[in-house]
Amino acid sequence: MPPHPCETCHTSRAQILRPSTGTRLCAPCFTLAFETETAATITSSQLFHPGERIAIGASGGKDSTVLASVLQTLNARYAWGLELVLLSIDEGIAGYRDHSLEAVKRNAEVLGLPLKILGYEELYGWSMDEVVAQVVRKGNCTYCGVFRRQALDRGAAALGVRHVVTGHNADDVAETVVMNLLRGDLARLGRGTSLVTGTGGLEGGFASVKRSKPLMWAYEKEIVMYAHHMRLDYFSTECIYSPEAFRGSARTLIKNLERIRPESILDVVRSGIDMARLVPGAGGEGGSRSRRVEAMSRDVEDDTGGGCSGGNGEDAGGEMARVEETLRLNERADEEGTETEIRLPAKATNGQRHDRDVVHTGPAGKVLSPTVNGQNHDRHRHTSNNATVPHRTKQEKKPNCKAASDAAPPRQRLGQCERCGYLSSQAVCKACMLLEGLNKARPRTGIEVGGAGG
Amino acid sequence: MTGPPKTRRDNVAVDDSLCRRCQTNAPTITVRTEPLCSPCFNKYVSTKIIKRMESFRVRHAEAGHERVLLLPLSLRVCSIVLLHILSQHLRTQGEKSGRTGYRLHVLYVEDGKGEASVASELFELAKQRYPEHTYSTRPLSDALALPGMQEVLRPHQATTQASTTTTSSSSDLSTILAKLTSATSRTDLHQLLLRKLVVHCAQSHTCEAILWADSTTRLAERTLAETAKGRAFTLPSLTTDGEAPLGVLLYYPMRDLLRKEILSYTSLVSPDLEGLILEEKPRPAVSTRDTSIDELMKQYFSSVEREYPSIVANVVRTTGKLLVERVGEGVEGRCELCDVVLRGHAPERSRLCFGCIRILQGLEAGG
Numbered sequence: 001m002p003p004h005p006c007e008t009c010h011t012s013r014a015q016i017l018r019p020s021t022g023t024r025l026c027a028p029c030f031t032l033a034f035e036t037e038t039a040a041t042i043t044s045s046q047l048f049h050p051g052e053r054i055a056i057g058a059s060g061g062k063d064s065t066v067l068a069s070v071l072q073t074l075n076a077r078y079a080w081g082l083e084l085v086l087l088s089i090d091e092g093i094a095g096y097r098d099h100s101l102e103a104v105k106r107n108a109e110v111l112g113l114p115l116k117i118l119g120y121e122e123l124y125g126w127s128m129d130e131v132v133a134q135v136v137r138k139g140n141c142t143y144c145g146v147f148r149r150q151a152l153d154r155g156a157a158a159l160g161v162r163h164v165v166t167g168h169n170a171d172d173v174a175e176t177v178v179m180n181l182l183r184g185d186l187a188r189l190g191r192g193t194s195l196v197t198g199t200g201g202l203e204g205g206f207a208s209v210k211r212s213k214p215l216m217w218a219y220e221k222e223i224v225m226y227a228h229h230m231r232l233d234y235f236s237t238e239c240i241y242s243p244e245a246f247r248g249s250a251r252t253l254i255k256n257l258e259r260i261r262p263e264s265i266l267d268v269v270r271s272g273i274d275m276a277r278l279v280p281g282a283g284g285e286g287g288s289r290s291r292r293v294e295a296m297s298r299d300v301e302d303d304t305g306g307g308c309s310g311g312n313g314e315d316a317g318g319e320m321a322r323v324e325e326t327l328r329l330n331e332r333a334d335e336e337g338t339e340t341e342i343r344l345p346a347k348a349t350n351g352q353r354h355d356r357d358v359v360h361t362g363p364a365g366k367v368l369s370p371t372v373n374g375q376n377h378d379r380h381r382h383t384s385n386n387a388t389v390p391h392r393t394k395q396e397k398k399p400n401c402k403a404a405s406d407a408a409p410p411r412q413r414l415g416q417c418e419r420c421g422y423l424s425s426q427a428v429c430k431a432c433m434l435l436e437g438l439n440k441a442r443p444r445t446g447i448e449v450g451g452a453g454g
Numbered sequence: 455m456t457g458p459p460k461t462r463r464d465n466v467a468v469d470d471s472l473c474r475r476c477q478t479n480a481p482t483i484t485v486r487t488e489p490l491c492s493p494c495f496n497k498y499v500s501t502k503i504i505k506r507m508e509s510f511r512v513r514h515a516e517a518g519h520e521r522v523l524l525l526p527l528s529l530r531v532c533s534i535v536l537l538h539i540l541s542q543h544l545r546t547q548g549e550k551s552g553r554t555g556y557r558l559h560v561l562y563v564e565d566g567k568g569e570a571s572v573a574s575e576l577f578e579l580a581k582q583r584y585p586e587h588t589y590s591t592r593p594l595s596d597a598l599a600l601p602g603m604q605e606v607l608r609p610h611q612a613t614t615q616a617s618t619t620t621t622s623s624s625s626d627l628s629t630i631l632a633k634l635t636s637a638t639s640r641t642d643l644h645q646l647l648l649r650k651l652v653v654h655c656a657q658s659h660t661c662e663a664i665l666w667a668d669s670t671t672r673l674a675e676r677t678l679a680e681t682a683k684g685r686a687f688t689l690p691s692l693t694t695d696g697e698a699p700l701g702v703l704l705y706y707p708m709r710d711l712l713r714k715e716i717l718s719y720t721s722l723v724s725p726d727l728e729g730l731i732l733e734e735k736p737r738p739a740v741s742t743r744d745t746s747i748d749e750l751m752k753q754y755f756s757s758v759e760r761e762y763p764s765i766v767a768n769v770v771r772t773t774g775k776l777l778v779e780r781v782g783e784g785v786e787g788r789c790e791l792c793d794v795v796l797r798g799h800a801p802e803r804s805r806l807c808f809g810c811i812r813i814l815q816g817l818e819a820g821g
Contacts, residue, residue, distance in 0.1 A: 177681065178678065178681070181677065181678065181681065181769055181772060181773075182765060182768075182769060183765075183768070184768040184769065184771060184772040185772075186772060186775060186776075189772075253678075253750075253754055256750055257682050257747065257750065259743055260636075260637075260638060260743060260745055260746070260747055260750060261636065261638055261682075261747065263812070264682045264683065264684075264747065266684075267681075267682055267683055267684030267808075268681055268682055268684075270684050270808070271680070271681040271682070271683075271684055271685070271686030271687070272681075272686070274686050274687035274798075274799070275681075275686050275687070275689075275776060277687075278687070278690060278776040278777045278778075278779065279775075279776060279777075280775065280776075280777055320761075320762050320765065321761075321762070323762075323764075323765060323768075324761075324762040324763075324764050324765055327764035327765065327767070327768050328486060328487065328764045331486075331764060331767070
């Protein structure tokens with residue numbers, strides 16, 4: 001780059017061409033601008049309150065490392081009085097997590113912040129290596145995502161923290177928007193662009209922990225630049241297990257978009273936010289006291305991304321092909337009129353009574369008495385409960401109804417999992433369900449207390 | 455067999471070597487994994503389109519006062535097929551009930567991309583083949599003469615010049631487009647002007663609605679392209695049938711057909727339609743910095759369409775479920791270039807929405 005004075009201080013030589021603004025800056029002015037912009041995101045949405053205890057989801061990768069560093073800096077600079085804690089999850093993937101965990105430990109020392117590491121093995125009795133050995137790459141990302149979301153919440157609860165921040169950046173959010181459009185996931189489209197989700201209240205036990213993404217408007221490229229110029233220590237690698245096929249496709253698209261027009265990343269995010277407002281039944285973003293729906297945990301996507309795509313490329317077409325298959329069958333069934341809609345009165349019929357004593361509750365010990373509507377474990381469909389089995393042909397695989405499928409995604413009602421007390425709209429939360437499946441299939445070689453794992 | 459099984463409830467064993475629908479003829483084409491014979495495929499395509507024309511059935515029309523619908527003819531595959539099928543439809547309506555539910559006004563916008571002579575020949579051919587409709591042509595540069603355009607696009611000159619519809623308006627257009635440095639902005643502005651002009655023509659010919667020939671694939675491309683330009687909020691009103699965000703009703707009768715299906719159709723009709731179609735220029739296989747966002751999405755979806763056609767359809771369906779923003783008439787300010795409602799989608803006191811600001815940034819930088 002030809003010699004050019006920094007456009008901010010006009011004194012030093014500019015070393016950096018900012019992708020987001022196209023301005024030429026020297027390193028100190030860039031890092032200051034980056035930090036100031038992050039501060040603006042935080043203050044303009046009143047993300048934190050003074051003296052709040054915040055857990056930083058630290059993976060050892062660039063996003064969370066930069067997040068921790070920036071928050072530490074801003075906390076001191078603006079005297080927010082926040083208590084920062086690093087929280088790291090060990091999925092139990094040999095050769096991947098071990099190295100990044102070391103990076104987290106080093107960071108904790110350098111920043112002088114307390115660190116808690118929570119492993120899948122100790123939480124669930126299964127490390128990801130063991131899960132993959134069992135399910136052989138079919139939906140292993142789903143397991144990881146669901147487990148991780150719970151793990152972060154539980155870890156936060158163990159630390160006595162009501163607010164977790166993650167390093168999701170603008171590229172991540174943009175990818176999520178594109179991905180949800182490709183999948184037709186209106187519910188997630190409505191939630192994925194929220195700066196904050198969850199209430200941080202006590203009503204759901206440890207599962208209503210507030211989540212936010214202070215780096216939501218920061219470009220991935222700039223995060224890399226910041227880490228480089230601040231000489232931050234991080235360890236980035238792609239997860240060695242199957243990539244998320246939709247996210248991989250979305251990621252390529254976003255990268256190509258960025259090449260054509262760098263601002264388009266932010267445009268996608270802005271579009272996502274606009275569309276979220278137009279999702280029927282959604283209405284508003286998380287963060288306010290009344291948005292209990294946001295604390296929901298379903299097939300969690302929110303915790304994949306960032307290390308979860310790329311990789312071997314095996315089974316890359318798998319997920320898209322599966323969705324394609326499902327959609328095609330739905331279309332065919334619609335056209336041939338081989339389905340009928342069966343509606344039952346809106347009382348819960350699966351025996352979901354939550355006023356009995358729930359044995360496992362979260363630290364708050366409160367029992368919810370919500371109304372739980374008809375359940376359906378199919379994440380795309382909803383309302384009707386089929387008490388009788390309708391006359392079906394071999395082509396229908398799921399209880400889908402055309403009329404219902406054109407309606408708005410349902411309001412998700414909250415209850416608690418019977419097994420673990422985690423917040424869930426089903427009787428048994430997703431994690432427990434997955435674990436049940438895993439445990440049933442586990443070869444009976446006796447119970448090892450020491451645990452296998454990598 | 456007493457006739458084609460209407461539903462699978464009959465549980466008749468399906469012979470995969472025969473057309474899936476009629477189980478009589480040999481299949482000639484596979485449509486989303488179903489093998490179909492030519493007549494059944496023909497029917498498949500026509501039905502999908504005619505289904506969308508429900509509101510224009512004969513019984514909804516008064517004799518002698520049929521509604522006029524505008525069909526913008528780009529002379530590409532989709533618009534030619536739409537013209538063909540609607541002409542057929544009108545003929546059928548006439549045969550069955552002696553009158554029709556609507557009339558078509560076919561409009562070709564000459565867009566100065568250098569294909570003018572080929573295009574006008576094809577336009578003449580179309581006129582000859584379907585003489586029952588009214589036809590007209592307009593140059594795209596006429597869009598610059600629409601109210602407000604000069605002020606928006608050439609703010610420095612608007613104040614000094616009086617009326618501007620001179621012979622130089624077409625060179626105006628090329629000048630303006632040439633000033634835009636990004637391919638995305640050029641394509642965007644081009645599309646906006648085209649739409650503005652078509653709407654204007656629809657209004658001046660008192661057409662009740664515009665029938666756009668966009669396929670599923672095209673609508674999916676548009677969804678992602680507008681999302682990438684920050685204009686996703688316009689999608690529901692601009693892609694849902696029966697909305698009139700710009701003052702005229704918009705319909706997309708081909709929204710249930712993939713582009714590749716429409717392409718296949720052209721060779722199954724006799725005489726075939728290929729002679730009427732304006733060829734697309736060959737596209738680069740890989741996107742470069744000079745590709746436009748719309749082009750990128752075209753490339754993306756042409757590959758998705760090959761392997762996962764239902765996903766393409768699903769994108770359009772999903773967008774269709776989003777609510778259309780309801781706004782009070784006349785109260786809200788509208789973007790001067792693209793006519794969307796400004797509230798919430800533009801900076802303070804701006805006369806343009808974010809998306810159009812991006813286009814014009816290019817203009818000022820170059821000029």
